[in-house]
Amino acid sequence: MDLLGKSLLELKQLVADKKISEKEINEYFLKRIKKYNPQLNAYLTVNENSAHLPLAVKDNFCTKGLKTTASSKVLDNFIPPYESTVTERLINNGFSVIGKTNMDAWAHGSSTETSDYGPTKNPWDTNRSPGGSSGGSAAAVSAYLTPAAIGSETAGSIRQPAAWSGVVGLKPTFGRVSRYGVIAMGSSFDCPGPLTTTVTDAAYLLGVIAGKDQFDATSSSIKAADYNQLLKNKNKYTIGISDDYFDGVDEQTINKIEKSIEILKKLGHKIKKITLIHPKYDISIYTILQRAEVSSNLSRYDGIRYGNERNEFGVEAKRRIMLGAYTLSYGYYDAYYKKAQKARTLIVNDMKKAFSEVDFIVAPTAPITALNLGEFEKYPFFGEVMDQLNEAAAVAGTPAINLPVGLDNNNLPVGMQIMGNYFEEEKILNLAYQFEKETDFFGVIKRGIDNYKD
Template identity: 45%
Template sequence: MGIAEWRGRLERGEVSARELTDQHLARIEAVEGTLHSFLEVTAERARADADRIDAARAAGESLPPLAGIPLAIKDNLCTKGIRTTCSSRMLEHFVPPYESTVTERLWQAGGILIGKTNLDEFAMGSSTETSAFGPSRNPWDPERVPGGSSGGSAAAVAAGECVASLGSDTGGSIRQPAAFCGVVGLKPTYGRVSRWGLVAFASSLDQVGPFSTSVADAAELLQVIAGEDRRDGTCLRAPVPDYSAALQAPVKGLRVGLVKECFEADGLDPQVKSSVLAAAAQLEALGCELVEVSCPRFNDGIATYYVIAPSEASANLARYDGVKYGYRSEQAGSLAEMTARSRAEGFGDEVQRRILIGTYALSAGYVDAYYKKAQQVRTLIRRDFDAAFGAVDVLLTPTSPTTAFRFGAHAEDPLAMYLADLLTIPANMAGLPAISLPCGFDDGGLPIGLQLITGVLEEPRLLQVAHHYEQAARVMDTRPTAALVP
């Protein structure tokens, strides 16, 4: 059940917040030995918060919209008094003295923190395999990855360990795991949601967004976390519309653009392609007009990303020097040696690889050839999107070229792993809102994700189209297999 259904049951007294919390804690206990979605389960806090909500309801108090709803938070969002590790040895014992803006807004709305979820180290990965504390597993097939970097958040929602969760998306880290795990994942417009309290990976790309089992739930969560925050200089001051109300607007007459370059991309699984095209046909049956559009530099996004994102990561992660906070090597004779050892021992291989790439791209003699050139290509990618939105209202692509792959499939080939984000990265490059939702299954019963993209701050239209497709297709009603545990 989703947020609205649980809220109705809570309001009618059919279940208490404590009972709902205990149900999800029991579910976590039942499946965590296999899934490892969570790095920390905050059972004591969750039960205490649930008891307070039940007492307030019994006293007749007016309660906020998420009162009693168990939520999970990706472990790169700061939670005051609760460890925030980014799945890295570097921050293994870091306990933030402050709360991130998005989580603060969730708790003010009555949400209950049930735990912090696993991720690729510092959000650098596409499978959750780079976590220093072990990988998460896909509820549909534990031999396969849940995607990344927000794999734990996606798996927790898919397996029913929480009602919804938050993740972060720098190059597809919400949408790709949503596709792999058969849930809804939304990346808002850059600046629509505050990044204050999100541990930085690539500051011009990072954005926080929700995972849920329905588009309606994603709209509710976005309503709570979106909006101005003066603590984040990149956060937009634009008014926040009523996202839930937008779901019911008719889609007849809307123009849906099929991005030609995506359907011609190397490595696109034929089953993924056919399923996504069938979803397009479903939208056409709802009254949308299908239009083929071209974004010539769409597939250049990945090369551009792997200059810009590592460069920003190199700068952001320079703060972890073993001096102020975080891991410190004790086997060093000088400050320089201590810093070098702390970083070598505290960061994993993939994080170190990206720091080195970024440092090289920013180095004297190369910054113009690499970083500056990548920023110029980024502008061209944005212009391609602008031209496309001059002809259509929403763009449609697969979310990922394939369904969930097996553990270790790309262990010896980082480039193959990077290509898992081929179709999601361009939206980050342009700062656009995008959503992934299930549109079918492959022959092995694994979910396939459909990606929709709209213009800046056009989340209402994005959610509207996604909701109408979801309600018409009812993909999860036809799933060939159940999630991990009955």
């Protein structure tokens, strides 16, 4: 049977109908991984024993008995003695982890180039970065080395690699999905979420992993919706557009987004101009708060109970730890950390105000398409600039999705994001589904998969 490009739910149905066995599906993907992973470096660890419907999982989710490194040599030989809530829920719902995907070390970065195990290559052009930090997950979905993947986002780490690799990527509301067993980066930001080839798969996977978890005190008691049930509603929405989110964005990207906005209008949605606080402030708030949380979270790595010693930390992790120590230290705490926390309140209020006027905000996901590997070093402060359009939703803790909206002149995917209000993932998914039905993402996802024949 021709499996190439089948969505997760299509594969699930084929298994339910006994048209194919889970064993055959695993053999199929393991064969593809063997064939294409050497050139893409999307997986760090492959689980040959995967027995059920396979999913790829970012290497910062603890998987019991399966090596978990967060792409850092500090955890080079770490075998988790427990399962993260996300992977446990996936396993309990009949899935297997087929492999652990590459990422920026500790999720610090937007390119996978800070990985201690070499960067992942963008399946659309292997000289380029897939984006990051969930770059391995995005590339694995894009080249169909898995039907779907789990990533995590602190600020852009699901949406931006999804944009650069041309797949669907959903960052849920903070607390919608448990962080228990996810190697912590910015604990007030971190959100696990799915990367998929269809909106339906994203809705389905969110339904599996969402919901209160007693082991993550910040997980929400608000009941998760029946996301797939709500997909097919033909609701009409008001969509906000902020000019500042097109500031400095590549012209080809702007053209694709504008074309997509026209399609949303044609589908009967209203467009309304809004103003938001300029993303340049989000960069500062995020940088201060995230570095502070990093310096605290990475202090646990002492090489005593597990892992290697702190001299194994890479350049980026050390830089972030030290900046965090600086902004948290005596004499600077009020000037930086507290100031940023107050400014965070302004962003939260700004987003709430926006969502009292409109249902969504639509914007480019990234200011440019995928950069060449190695180009990043030329841009100081690179990740933050690359992620600036993602940071408002990260700072506020609101949900957003990336959708592919076409290819630029270099044949690289362009991504558009739909940002929504707190815990309104079902609305975001509904609009995303309407867009998918109308455009099929302009064939981007299919074309990406077709570049990697069986």
